[in-house]
Amino acid sequence: MYKYNPIDQAIVDARVSQFSEQMTRYLAGELPEEQFMPLRLQNGLYIQRHAPMLRVAIPYGTLAGYQLRHLAQIARKYDRGYGHFTTRQNIQFNWLALEQVPEVLGELATVQMHAIQTSGACVRNTTTDPLAGTVADEAIDPRVVCELIRQWSTFHPEFAYLPRKFKIAVVATEEDRAAIEVHDVGIRIKKHVIHGLAFDLWVGGGLGRTPLLGHRLLADLPLDELRNWLTAVLRVYNLAGRRDNKYKARIKILVNAMGVEAFREAVTHRYLTDHDSDLKISAETLEDLGDSFSCKLEPQPIEGHQGSLDFQRWYRQNTKPHRIMGYRSVFLSLKRPGTAPGDVTALQMDVIADLADRFSQSEIRTTHDQNLILPHVAESDLKELLQCLSAHDLAHPNLGLISDSIACPGLDFCSLANAPSLSLAEALHETFDDLDEQVDIGPLEVKISGCMNACGHHHIAHIGILGVEKKGQPWYQITLGGRDQQGAALGKRLGPAVPHDDVLPLIKRLVDTYLEERQPGEYFVGFVDRLGVDYLKEISYATH
Amino acid sequence: MPLINSQGAVTALSPPDALDPTQSDMTSVGDVLMIAFAFDSPVDGKAFSAAALLRAEGYGGTLIGVGPVGLDRLAYGFRAGFDVLELTDDEWQQLQPHHLSPFPHHYQPETRPSQPLKKSA
Ligand code: HEM
Numbered sequence: 001m002y003k004y005n006p007i008d009q010a011i012v013d014a015r016v017s018q019f020s021e022q023m024t025r026y027l028a029g030e031l032p033e034e035q036f037m038p039l040r041l042q043n044g045l046y047i048q049r050h051a052p053m054l055r056v057a058i059p060y061g062t063l064a065g066y067q068l069r070h071l072a073q074i075a076r077k078y079d080r081g082y083g084h085f086t087t088r089q090n091i092q093f094n095w096l097a098l099e100q101v102p103e104v105l106g107e108l109a110t111v112q113m114h115a116i117q118t119s120g121a122c123v124r125n126t127t128t129d130p131l132a133g134t135v136a137d138e139a140i141d142p143r144v145v146c147e148l149i150r151q152w153s154t155f156h157p158e159f160a161y162l163p164r165k166f167k168i169a170v171v172a173t174e175e176d177r178a179a180i181e182v183h184d185v186g187i188r189i190k191k192h193v194i195h196g197l198a199f200d201l202w203v204g205g206g207l208g209r210t211p212l213l214g215h216r217l218l219a220d221l222p223l224d225e226l227r228n229w230l231t232a233v234l235r236v237y238n239l240a241g242r243r244d245n246k247y248k249a250r251i252k253i254l255v256n257a258m259g260v261e262a263f264r265e266a267v268t269h270r271y272l273t274d275h276d277s278d279l280k281i282s283a284e285t286l287e288d289l290g291d292s293f294s295c296k297l298e299p300q301p302i303e304g305h306q307g308s309l310d311f312q313r314w315y316r317q318n319t320k321p322h323r324i325m326g327y328r329s330v331f332l333s334l335k336r337p338g339t340a341p342g343d344v345t346a347l348q349m350d351v352i353a354d355l356a357d358r359f360s361q362s363e364i365r366t367t368h369d370q371n372l373i374l375p376h377v378a379e380s381d382l383k384e385l386l387q388c389l390s391a392h393d394l395a396h397p398n399l400g401l402i403s404d405s406i407a408c409p410g411l412d413f414c415s416l417a418n419a420p421s422l423s424l425a426e427a428l429h430e431t432f433d434d435l436d437e438q439v440d441i442g443p444l445e446v447k448i449s450g451c452m453n454a455c456g457h458h459h460i461a462h463i464g465i466l467g468v469e470k471k472g473q474p475w476y477q478i479t480l481g482g483r484d485q486q487g488a489a490l491g492k493r494l495g496p497a498v499p500h501d502d503v504l505p506l507i508k509r510l511v512d513t514y515l516e517e518r519q520p521g522e523y524f525v526g527f528v529d530r531l532g533v534d535y536l537k538e539i540s541y542a543t544h
Numbered sequence: 545m546p547l548i549n550s551q552g553a554v555t556a557l558s559p560p561d562a563l564d565p566t567q568s569d570m571t572s573v574g575d576v577l578m579i580a581f582a583f584d585s586p587v588d589g590k591a592f593s594a595a596a597l598l599r600a601e602g603y604g605g606t607l608i609g610v611g612p613v614g615l616d617r618l619a620y621g622f623r624a625g626f627d628v629l630e631l632t633d634d635e636w637q638q639l640q641p642h643h644l645s646p647f648p649h650h651y652q653p654e655t656r657p658s659q660p661l662k663k664s665a
């Protein structure tokens with residue numbers, strides 16, 4: 001894992017003092033709210049429904065055991081004993097006291113963590129493949145590139161006050177496990193005959209009010225020029241992006257307004273005229289960073305998955321192959337009945353940290369569907385690991401199944417919400433309470449957002465649920481057929497919104513129809529593609 | 545804030561009106577001794593890029609930032625290539641050395657500095 005050098009540490013420490021001083025001025029009335037707001041947001045601090053919420057960065061979703069253990073301490077000491085993993089691979093604390101935030105940031109800095117740029121109109125935490133470093137077909141560990149972007153974008157003097165937030169995602173495999181097409185910028189790294197390593201640059205994707213898939217702006221660019229190209233994209237955006245209307249301020253709106261061709265021309269022009277040789281990425285840098293992320297594992301004999309039925313089910317559903325023989329990546333589902341998606345107690349954090357130290361090279365990953373991964377577990381340790389996980393409610397074998405849904409905090413916590421999200425996630429567990437039935441249904445992604453800001457990513461769900469307000473009451477709009485992988489697509493609206501208690505019966509009718517009418521080997525999303533939304537609309541609303 | 549140079553008053557320009565990101569800028573402003581860019585609000589950051597790209601292209605004149613820059617953005621402004629930034633009287637009273645340099649290191653390369661204020665013919 002990447003470890004801070006003295007420069008990284010000095011910068012994070014300086015940030016803690018800077019923010020303490022800003023907070024002191026704010027509390028003393030010397031810093032107007034209007035000026036404090038961007039400063040607190042760039043430190044991940046929101047004012048929420050109940051209390052300030054602090055979002056802590058987990059760069060590219062990689063955590064060490066000692067870091068998670070410290071997050072547990074923070075949850076106990078300053079919050080109500082739990083934390084909430086988000087869809088952008090970060091963690092949030094929902095119950096902090098405003099005055100304590102500088103102290104919390106000080107504690108985080110002791111374990112190389114921070115809340116820098118986790119909110120606000122700046123370049124946010126770069127997200128990536130949660131299986132980085134464990135899969136065989138990577139061009140490079142994408143976290144190497146994410147770390148370069150982290151450094152380049154941290155306190156960038158030009159790009160801290162952009163028109164709007166800016167999210168970058170990076171993958172280095174054919175399969176896209178980071179949804180690059182729905183980010184402001186998506187980067188796909190690949191091996192290249194001339195450049196060694198090259199990248200394709202996607203621009204202008206995003207969810208929210210105006211969901212759009214990105215455009216592949218440029219392809220086959222040499223990787224060492226990445227930071228010069230990113231600078232060019234951000235310069236054009238910073239100068240020409242709209243600031244008069246925050247709903248029209250994302251780069252996707254600019255790209256569409258200018259047209260992709262004109263945008264490409266502007267970016268290329270800036271790249272050529274402003275090129276800075278200091279931004280070139282050297283081969284040594286790539287190699288050094290590569291070493292810091294690589295994890296030396298000795299191949300082990302393959303154990304297979306013989307064992308109890310429970311073990312087999314968990315093995316099939318919640319573990320994935322590893323590039324090194326005899327290892328698996330183990331997913332910890334944070335979607336259990338009775339718990340809000342993504343919530344983990346301080347005790348569970350401690351347990352996971354211990355298990356990571358014992359069984360997974362001290363590494364933990366967070367995923368954009370709000371689960372955790374122990375990425376490097378020897379097959380011979382799996383049975384013992386499962387016992388420990390089961391004892392702490394971390395072995396629910398529903399990964400990728402209908403109850404493994406994403407939900408934003410919704411009306412329970414968020415001041416922008418139209419409708420609750422968490423109660424629907426719970427209702428999924430209740431309606432589909434038989435795991436065998438869930439396995440029979442197969443891969444099915446349900447994603448729930450409490451308003452059109454789309455923190456729950458409902459647009460890219462096989463079944464998307466969006467909270468809307470109708471005559472002061474929460475209602476829900478359903479979309480079908482969205483997905484975030486290659487061939488990404490936005491879901492299509494099924495029909496009129498329905499009240500809370502009709503959502504699950506409607507989903508049940510859809511799923512039952514799928515079970516009756518599916519063709520051999522056909523997944524739910526393929527079934528939607530084949531039959532079309534209009535046909536399914538008739539069935540879903542049949543009883544209305 | 546009125547600004548003055550030896551030819552008379554200077555108006556602050558609000559990027560991007562002043563700069564078209566698709567065009568080369570030095571042809572239009574390369575000979576100008578001094579340019580002032582406006583920050584339209586405490587969250588407007590266009591001027592940072594306007595300054596930085598002129599410096600990237602080798603602009604050597606004086607760059608001035610006016611409007612609600614704020615103590616907490618001074619360091620960004622100077623690093624982006626400004627020579628002079630506006631503060632309110634209150635901010636001037638509160639100004640501490642760490643506002644000019646909150647961080648001991650930077651991940652980004654330096655922008656090219658301006659030349660001393662002089663011009664040949
Ligand atoms: C061998 C694998 C296991 C590991 C590595 C493990 C790890 C841990 C750790 C580190 C704690 C202390 C956390 C803290 O106090 O901050 C803990 C507490 C606990 N564990 Fe486990 N555990 C394992 C298996 C089990 C089993 C098999 C059970 C019972 C069926 C169990 C039940 C508990 C209980 C009841 C607590 C205390 C909870 C509390 O303090 O509220 N654990 N475990």
Ligand code: SF4
Nearest residue numbers: 408414417450451455
């Ligand atoms: S989608 Fe809306 S309700 Fe949900 S967390 Fe985001 S802003 Fe809040």
